[in-house]
Amino acid sequence: MSSTPRTRAEARRTTKASSRQPRQPRQPRPSGRRSWPRRILYTLLALFLLGVATVGVAYALIDTPKPNDLATAQTSIVYFADGKTEMGRISDSEGNRESVELSQVPLHVQRAFVAAEDRDFYQNNGISPTGIARAVWVAIKGGEATQGGSTITQQYVKNYFLTQDRTLTRKGKEILISLKIDGQQSKDEILANYLNTIYYGRGAYGIQTASKAYFGKDVSKLTPAEGAFLASVIRGPSLYDPRLGDSQVERAKSRSAYILDAMVTEGWLSPEDRAKATFPESFVKYSPPKVSGPNGYAVQLVKDELSQKVKLSDSDISRGGLRIVTTIDVKKQKAAQEAIADRLEGTKNLNVGLASVKPGDGAVEALYGGADFAKRERNTATQDTMQAGSTFKVFALIAALQSGEINLRNTFPGQSPQFFEEFENPAGKTEFSRRGGVNNYNDEDFGRINLIRATANSVNTVYARLNIEAGPKKTSAAAAAAGVTTKLSPNYANVLGTDSVKVIDMANAYATLAAKGVRATPYYVKSVTSVDESFDYTAKPVTKRVFEEDVVADVVYAMQAVVDEGSGEYAGRRLDRPAAGKTGTSSDQYSAWFDGFVPQLATAVGMFEGDGSQKEANQMKDVPGWGNITGGTIPVRIWTDYMRVATEGMEVVKFPEPAYVNRDAAPKQTQRPENNNDDSDSNEETSRPETSRPEPEPSTSTPEPTTPSPTPTPEPTTPKPTPTPEPSQPEPTITIPVPPGNGGGGGGGGGGNNDATPGSG
Structure with missing residues (x-):
């Protein structure tokens, strides 16, 4: 199995990790022990993004909302060019979700996700200042506010509470809600909610459903290698699902190896167990729901274009409540x-x-x-x-x-x-x-x-x-x-x-x-719009x-x-x-x-x-x-x-x-x-x-051949008969x-x- 990091950042982390001894496993800090000066600083950053003047006003305006419709996998609809006639619907599942208690998820699987997405999860206040700074800088330069470094808490908030729009306003709301949730819930609660709501591909929302969709087993029976794979696939199922091709297999192997190596570095996996954690050999056969008939080809082309050109994720496309013309x-x-x-x-x-x-x-x-x-x-x-x-x-x-x-x-x-x-x-x-x-x-x-x-x-x-x-x-x-x-x-x-x-x-x-x-x-x-008007293309x-x-x-x-x-x-x-x-x-x-x-x-x-x-x-x-x-x-x-x-x-x-x-x-x-x-x-x-058919007029500089042309046969004056279905001319x-x-x-x-x-x- 290849352990080559997939990105330069992963390569740098692996190089640094190889030069130091494994750290002792980090322990979750008790809920309620928060760094309030740092929290206030982060809140001020969120206020700047929202254009709100005071902390009190912000907390009055931004409350922990109820889960939005997206969390229940709202179907996207594809229309013909008239914008009215329905061509088909895009949905990887019909509410395919099964929540489990965190205690049912093996510790090595929990740590695989933390190693992959947020190694400071148990120490941070729910947000990543450096990741937010990158997103703000990209947005200021005219890009979309989607760049970099979201914590597990932020990803949970974005997927469960917020729409998928790409604006600084949404980023500001994400920061405030993440800070608020981090102050109200324990880290175990946040991690459990995250694992139960994230999209894994194959129509699976939540780790229990994903475990069955990919490996045909209960989440409690997942191995470290299988946990590392599921922590990989959430980045983009179309990029990591092995059923889609050799390039997806190679990406999944590389990403899984990087996660397992990171677990060793963090002291969450022994070198001996790491050596045994080889990439899974078999996966459950899966066929996504399809629009049948000849229109199914057009629907698939629409999905491909939304992914490749419009840059929407699989989750956005399948459960984003999109109206696609x-x-x-x-x-x-x-x-x-x-x-x-x-x-x-x-x-x-x-x-x-x-x-x-x-x-x-x-x-x-x-x-x-x-x-x-x-x-x-x-x-x-x-x-x-x-x-x-x-x-x-x-x-x-x-x-x-x-x-x-x-x-x-x-x-x-x-x-x-x-x-x-x-x-x-x-x-x-x-x-x-x-x-x-x-x-x-x-x-x-x-x-x-x-x-x-x-x-x-x-x-x-x-x-x-x-x-x-x-x-x-x-x-x-x-x-x-x-x-x-x-x-x-x-x-x-x-x-x-x-x-x-x-x-x-x-x-x-x-x-x-x-x-x-x-x-x-x-x-x-x-064109593409979302039902909540947060996305417009x-x-x-x-x-x-x-x-x-x-x-x-x-x-x-x-x-x-x-x-x-x-x-x-x-x-x-x-x-x-x-x-x-x-x-x-x-x-x-x-x-x-x-x-x-x-x-x-x-x-x-x-x-x-x-x-x-x-x-x-x-x-x-x-x-x-x-x-x-x-x-x-x-x-x-x-x-x-x-x-x-x-x-x-x-x-x-x-x-x-x-x-x-x-x-x-x-x-x-x-x-x-x-x-x-x-x-x-x-x-x-x-x-x-x-x-x-009239021929072009001859040019004096380029004469036609001197050999006389035959006299054209006049066209018949009677109407031409309608040809039979057999070829009229071979x-x-x-x-x-x-x-x-x-x-x-x-x-x-x-x-x-x-x-x-x-x-x-």
Whole structure:
């Protein structure tokens, strides 16, 4: 067992302790023997904090109050964004408390708490002047009055009598009440009340309940090591409960060792007993109460944000009587759940994640992490990862336009297959893969096309060449700047989706494009108040400009073509407003995506099968009612079903006109592609009809190829028939070998090992 102190202060204390002999055990001083001059001095300090002029007035105003509602574990309520509709309740227990007499608590357990929290407990007057001074100084500098050194008496007062507000006024009341209680109650009474009211995690209030929650035994049977552990966990159950992970185990071991060593120093534990006090080997299995169903994932994200961002303790969150208003819109949340349930009907083992983010703000307005949080805690939208497929192509387009040398008018050969040295893999299993072969879906030839058409039709051969021009490191950098937080591997195949990403990240990254290049940090909590009005928090969006508006305008223009007539056309035909997006499919259908946005809302939908690992059983092929799953099948339909409801009543806003950045750049000279058709002409357009989407005006400095384009086929004048549920346009996929060591990241939803053959679509 490690005995390394957890903090510098603990290290200093341990060093000092090792240089001196153990002290004789301190004896409790009799109740009633108080240092009145010192008590008066402390009272004057409290008066200063309270702004009260005289001791008499203070004692008249500050009486020992009755226990407040917090002491009975008042539940916190989570609301949707309207502040009225309840999403769920946060409570680790239902009044889970059982008080015991101090005589039932072994002496070594009592001393473990005193050694951990207040070694001068039996000598002080109930407060710590140095700790109060630190708190006051921090508050004066603009921080919260929560710093440092509360005594056991102060902690008892704060938890049992006072609210959890962080003000100097509350600190002043805490001092006066602590002084008063220290004068009225014996130290044994105070310690007993403290042990019976403190929160230990696992829904346990009081040491008897905690003993059963962690060790399944009566408090009277606790060992010194178990007592030291319980004295550790009160600092923050989420930081010390071993069930939560290896880091919690290490913290608990370190803190417990420090407490046991301190007991030896104080003469409260013999060195022989200390040597026997090893960290507990087993704990009772525990599962906290959960909000079931799909909303449980949002409630858990709220709890995480309150802890990590708002800095509330587990006790504050579970029993603080908080009223938490989230960013989740009740109509959008219901629409997401219904869209996914409808489209997955009749399927098995398919996992879908959906996240919907407000551009330029970061508020998450809908979140689907799974069907039932009570059955599967892992969140498909925020924890699982899956290969990005062709949704990553937009980042290569950003990098290319940022280079200053490429513009939307540039044309590239769209034949299939094409071979690139940068994509070669000596370990490839086929001649094509060894030679760096890149294929379009069904080896379709597109002739020489510009980047708008290449984006609309997700042409792999064009984007493979574009990533060579732009550079895979810059593509990865663009993805990270947009909002992708997973580890990225800047290999040339990353443009085709080798990296594994999270749904929430892709929603936020595309929201950055919808916001004209301004990235926002996603958040779930809009505001928090307490029922006694002692706590009040309002979220402030965190934003940063990461891309130039003109570059984003061109990227979005190309992405609109995906929805207007490309692989995401299903959405364009059913959404009564301008939209932009991108489909994505990994090779062998291990993952499938549709990510898109209107100016006011960005939504990503990603899906995988089983545990997401790259094994044949997880290939989304021959799915009943769908066949092979691609981004153009289930994902785009879920996205469309959801967005039709989510945008109801929303103002129709157009995207900015394209800027055609780098319009004066010299024409790109792309070499003739190497393929398996010796008679092909890389400079000749195919007979594929032009789309109805207007192309950018040609520039005199960068002329289009002189080869005449074919005459466009006129659009039919009759209304387009409504597509059937089967895919209206197949999603392009390819097989590209990833050089060893450069595979996409693994994760719950994607493969991405070094030998993976990720595809794109």
